[in-house]
Amino acid sequence: MxxxxxxxxxxxxxxxxxxxxxxxxxxxxxxxxxxxxxxxxxxxxxxxxxxxxxxxxxxxxxxxxxxxxxxxxxxxxVSVAGYSGDPLQEQAATGETGLQPDRPRGLLQKYQGRVLVVTTGACAINCRYCFRRHFPYQDYQPDRRAWEQIIAQIRADSSLTEVILSGGDPLVMNDRFLADLAAQLAGITHITTLRIHTRLPVVIPQRVCDELIAWISTLPLQVVIVTHINHGNEIDSDVITAMGRLAQAGATLLNQSVLLKDINDDADTLTDLSQQLFKAGILPYYLHLLDPVDGAAHFDTSEKRARALMRSLTSRLPGYLVPRLVREVPGTDAKQLRFPG
Ligand code: SF4
Incomplete structure (x- = not known):
């Protein structure tokens, strides 16, 4: 049209x-x-x-x-002590305008073996607690030259096995672009896995269209789709259908949530969320403690309460439906597990 x-x-x-x-x-x-x-x-x-x-x-x-x-x-x-514009210090970890000038714009490496590409600054929804709500995407979004450098750098680094497309939301990009990018990554022998962090199939299930399914189902890489769902009410029959199509196309479906005061910080809501995710074919992966980003302090839930919630989930749910409670701490080599602990 x-x-x-x-x-x-x-x-x-x-x-x-x-x-x-x-x-x-x-x-x-x-x-x-x-x-x-x-x-x-x-x-x-x-x-x-x-x-x-x-x-x-x-x-x-x-x-x-x-x-x-x-x-x-x-x-x-309201400005709150301990909160900042870049709580995970990502601007120091990405290329060109950051502290690692040898890395192309948009390419970010926090952990060994995998790199993250800030594909776009655009999203289909603005989540008020987003840790990248102040991220200066215009300075980091790859242009045509940067995309060539990103592919070249991934090809040159045989320690990498996984590429993570993040944003913003990478599925805002059109399928012709994504299919071409994925094919280039599939042509690099040491890359085995393409991971996509996205909220789009949840907030607009129509995003799981024939074109998306076509390139995912024929891609010779393992595809992992990490959705972002915080409450069971986000999952309706359209979301279940969309997720079913992605699973049929061969994608592994995982979810990450953020623990948010007055939204999902009680055991009944989190239990229901895990059960609804499972109905949609998605396994709960991470439950993140809030990143201290300016403007989001009113969503914070204490770590003590988060651990109590985890104890409750552990007693109510089978292990495969209990997400891992984590906090991301800048400069560490992995997400910090906060339960048990
Ligand atoms: S969809 Fe993800 S990146 Fe976009 S605003 Fe929400 S949390 Fe942030």
Whole structure:
């Protein structure tokens, strides 16, 4: 389908891109859709809510756990000691404008054996607690030259086995680009695994389109898709269908969640989340303690409470449905396991 943009140019879109364009971008519209009067708060990290995600919120409920993940709160503008713009010190770990000038723009290595590529700064949803909410994507996003350097550097480093596409959300990129990138990575003999960190199949299940399935199912690499789901209400029948297609295409499906005050910081909610994930064919992988990013302090849950929740989950769920409680600590060689501990 061809649409005319606000600047008057013609662009080709397919289903998921149309859904993305129709996302809600201001608080008043969100309030109208839910029958709520929501506070309008200024911020430089705007509101972005795709309609499939909106459809899973309960109208009239200002405490809806999906709404609280996307609603701009006055608390975001309060500065809190210990919180910063770059809590994981990623800008020092990435190339060109960072402290490792030998690494191309967008390529980031935190751990041995795997590299992460900041594919794009764009997302299909703006999560208020996002640790990259202040990340200067414009300085780190690879351009054409940087992509060539990234591929060359991955090819030259035989200690690497896995490439992680992150962002932003890498599935915002079109499938022609992704299929070409994946094929180049598959041509590097020491690369065995392509991992994709994405929230798109959850917030816009239409993203799991025929084109995506076509390149994933024929890729001669192990594909791991790490979704990001924080609450069982995020999983509806469309998400289950989308995940089923990805699994049929050969992808391994894992999930990471963030422990968020008033959203999922109770044992019943986390138990239900694990069970809903399993119904969708996804295994719980990590439960992250909140990264101390400016504007997100009101989501913080203490480590003591997090451990108590983990004890409860361990007694209620089979081991394969209990996520690992972790905190990311800059400069360490792996995520820090916080339970048991
Ligand atoms: S989808 Fe991921 S990268 Fe994008 S805003 Fe949400 S948490 Fe951040």
């Amino acid at each position: 061809t649409i005319i943009t606000s600047s008057g140019s013609r662009v080709q879109t397919n289903g998921w891109q149309r859904v993305l364009q129709q996302a809600i971008r201001n608080t008043r519209e969100l309030g109208d859709a839910l029958g709520l009067e929501l506070p309008e708060t200024g911020t430089d990290f705007g509101l972005l809510v795709p309609r499939p995600f909106l459809s899973r919120m309960k109208p009239g409920d200002p405490r809806d756990p999906l709404l609280l993940q996307v609603l701009i709160q006055e608390a975001e503008n």
